[in-house]
Amino acid sequence: MTLPDLSLYLVAGRPACSRSLEETVAAAVRGGVTIVQLRDPDGATRDLIADAGALLNLLRPLGIPLIINDRVDVVLATGADGVHLGQDDMTARDARTVLGPDRIIGLSVGSSGEVEGSREDLRHVDYVGIGPIRGTSTKADAGAAIGVDGFQKVLSLVDRPAVAIGGLGLGSVGPVIRAGARGVAVVSAICGADDPETAARRIREEIAAAR
Numbered sequence: 307m308t309l310p311d312l313s314l315y316l317v318a319g320r321p322a323c324s325r326s327l328e329e330t331v332a333a334a335v336r337g338g339v340t341i342v343q344l345r346d347p348d349g350a351t352r353d354l355i356a357d358a359g360a361l362l363n364l365l366r367p368l369g370i371p372l373i374i375n376d377r378v379d380v381v382l383a384t385g386a387d388g389v390h391l392g393q394d395d396m397t398a399r400d401a402r403t404v405l406g407p408d409r410i411i412g413l414s415v416g417s418s419g420e421v422e423g424s425r426e427d428l429r430h431v432d433y434v435g436i437g438p439i440r441g442t443s444t445k446a447d448a449g450a451a452i453g454v455d456g457f458q459k460v461l462s463l464v465d466r467p468a469v470a471i472g473g474l475g476l477g478s479v480g481p482v483i484r485a486g487a488r489g490v491a492v493v494s495a496i497c498g499a500d501d502p503e504t505a506a507r508r509i510r511e512e513i514a515a516a517r
């Protein structure tokens with residue numbers, strides 16, 4: 307598995323997008339998104355599979371990986387590039403057994419306690435998602451914001467590349483990049499934007515300026 311470019315990680319699903327999912331993702335990749343996650347926690351399985359197939363048709367020719375949130379079965383059914391798992395999802399160890407060595411596996415860790423509890427799983431993951439950095443209305447059970455200091459603390463405990471997530475967008479990505487994030491993961495800053503292409507381009511520019 308070659309580690310993907312995590313610079314600007316779009317997390318998108320039908321409910322989070324102001325426009326259609328495909329239109330939003332197509333615009334976002336024109337603006338510079340480097341990796342995409344399909345996340346629709348309440349979506350019907352067959353809709354997820356249809357959405358993943360449509361996104362793969364769009365992203366594969368561009369060499370941009372598609373990660374599926376939570377659902378190892380949807381990865382297998384569609385040939386997507388990997389899965390993102392949280393603390394209540396299938397363990398990364400089990401996912402690695404099912405998916406094999408070549409798929410990308412990401413894991414959420416939001417505190418030093420979660421890192422300690424994930425030591426075995428961390429051996430099987432390619433990157434971690436750390437957050438929520440700031441308040442977010444996208445995920446009701448995201449927990450309290452950990453801030454840039456909390457991000458740095460968690461990052462210091464893991465030997466995997468990390469994306470920062472939660473409440474991030476234009477004007478707030480610089481500090482996490484300077485704190486060591488390999489990239490930033492965003493939902494509303496791009497999916498909720500009037501112009502997802504320009505939103506992505508501006509965030510990319512801010513990331514580049516912070517490096």
Ligand SMILES: Cc1ncc(COP(=O)(O)OP(=O)(O)O)c(N)n1
Pocket residue numbers: 315317343345347375376390391392393394395412413414434435436445469471491
């Ligand atoms: C890149 C990235 N980081 C964190 C998450 C959150 O995952 P999880 O904690 O499992 O919560 P849900 O997204 O499943 O509600 C993520 N999806 N992506």
Ligand SMILES: Cc1ncsc1CCOP(=O)(O)O
Pocket residue numbers: 317437438441442443444445448471472473474491492493494495
């Ligand atoms: C999926 C997820 N995991 C932690 S916060 C979050 C939601 C991020 O959404 P937004 O970028 O709109 O704050």
Ligand SMILES: [Mg+2]
Pocket residue numbers: 375376390391392393395
């Ligand atoms: Mg999850």
